[in-house]
Amino acid sequence: MNHSYIFMIYFMFMMAFMVFFLVFKHILSSLISLEFMALAMFSMFSLSPMLLKSEMYSSFLFISIVVCEAALGLSLIILWVRKKGNDLFITF
């Protein structure tokens, strides 16, 4: 594992960000791409201190806040489904 692998994680994040903006039908797809962004950042937080040979406690803090936000997103989808009946962005 050498330093040029960080570029792959940047690529992962940028792809997840681009996928978030492509129009979907379901709101759950947008939440999944948000989680993919968080996963790319989590791997960056875990890998780069390993390469620099320093401590890696920041990844735990990061992942705990991301989990709170993901739970909030899911409960918002449940609220949407209770009102509209499905989780599509556009219903007729």
Added chain:
Amino acid sequence: MLNSFWGFMFFMGMLSGVWISIHSNSWFGVWAGLELNLICFIPFIIQGDVVCSEPSVKYFLVQACASFLLFFSGVSMMNYMGVMKSLITISLLMKLGAAPFYFWYLWVGNSLKWIQFLSLSTIQKISPLVLLFFSGLNKGSEVLIYLSIIVGGVVGGIGGINEASLRKLLVYSSLNHMGWMMMPLMVENELWLVYFFFYCLMLMMVVWILYLLKLYYLNQMFSVSISWIAKLTLFVSFLSLGGLPPLLGFFPKFIVIEMSSGSLMLFSLFFLIMSSVITLFYYLRASLSVLMLNYSKVKFNFTFSEKFSMILIMIMTMIGGVMSIMFFQSFLQ
């Protein structure tokens, strides 16, 4: 919201999120504060009813995406400096609802009640603006902020002409005022905070009257059950928001013009002044229709606190403009 225990905790969580992100050393603390602010603001929007699910989902998606982008570009700025600086600015503009990223703000602002609209427009704007100021990333590459100022000013002026919903009108006006606020922010001058404070005050005055009268659309203002003192207060508050001289709203615009009139920013200042005249047009249209159509004298049946707040608003608007010139003499040197 502040009545129950958990409502109070969520409101304090919102304010602590803003506080944490302002006072932190690294992008990690900034992101943690922004996430805390987002997580505590969503229950504030919903407040128990299912009707507000749609604006909260839209708000959540945009803000979560922008804060991830901010964190990522802040952390990886050592490797890809030029790209990441503009990405940080882009993500902060997305969080603010400034141009060219204002479409979510229109949809979300149109679906909220007045108290939630007010906190969306004032409290949620504090931390991105402070971060834009303190990050200092706008010294060499000001093109993005110039774009935001000019496009925001012009869109905020012209976009509100065809609007009948009062919340959308105030969203377009806040786009315009964002353009004015980012003028001093771009050259790292502290006067943007003065403008922000005055804008929050004026917006609170307008929204408070509309909240008391429960007005959400322009055609509701023609009702005869609005007493004349409420109409007059609304008229004066809207004029102050538009920036007419003896009133309170003229003063922040005056100090921005004073600050930037001798410098290279004269081009964007021209666009801002022209577009604020157009915003004055739709404020006048909203408030004159209150005064002129179907006028009949009714006894005003407000409580003492509502009457007191209206009189306070009139005093602050009319006398505050002159007083602030006296108090802030040092700014004008």
